[in-house]
């Protein structure tokens with residue numbers, strides 16, 4: 001769905017219209033050369049109202065949220081917020097590239113795990129991710145991929161079969177509920193100019 005540029009003056013709570021395409025975000029991005037479009041090109045698409053086109057780019061799933069782009073932007077554009085919003089859009093509208101659908105599955109399984117346990121239970125996370133991936137594409141090789149790594153990771157203390165749940169899981173539930181609430185518009189001060 002394309003929306004007009006005017007509607008995108010504010011996107012994901014940041015003033016994307018302030019971007020003047022200097023490219024400093026892209027110059028500092030450690031993953032830019034792996035992306036199908038660069039970060040500044042993504043922001044230009046959003047400025048032009050091409051939100052769906054931006055959400056279909058593989059670049060948004062390559063981003064590791066290191067915040068380098070945000071920190072370098074001379075216009076204080078919240079670059080990572082934009083990319084996060086594009087990911088949400090892509091997940092909601094099913095427009096992520098087919099070869100990146102598993103990234104979305106992993107992110108959903110990760111959040112679901114934190115929501116239930118208050119922290120990550122690694123075994124449960126892997127089971128959920130692998131099962132959902134298999135139900136989606138019925139790929140046995142992908143189901144078994146990395147299985148042989150588990151013993152090595154366990155030996156090195158990098159993978160645990162059990163984990164304690166957070167004590168106050170109700171608090172975690174409340175945090176998730178709060179995050180799911182729609183953002184309220186910022187209050188106006190009513191001052192004179």
Ligand code: SF4
Pocket residue numbers: 018019020021022023024025026040043069072073074075076077079
């Ligand atoms: S650094 Fe900021 S102003 Fe420059 S291209 Fe990136 S988002 Fe736009």
Ligand code: SF4
Pocket residue numbers: 025028029030031032039062063064065066067068069070079080083
């Ligand atoms: S947050 Fe993402 S887009 Fe920004 S510099 Fe890091 S990897 Fe690149």
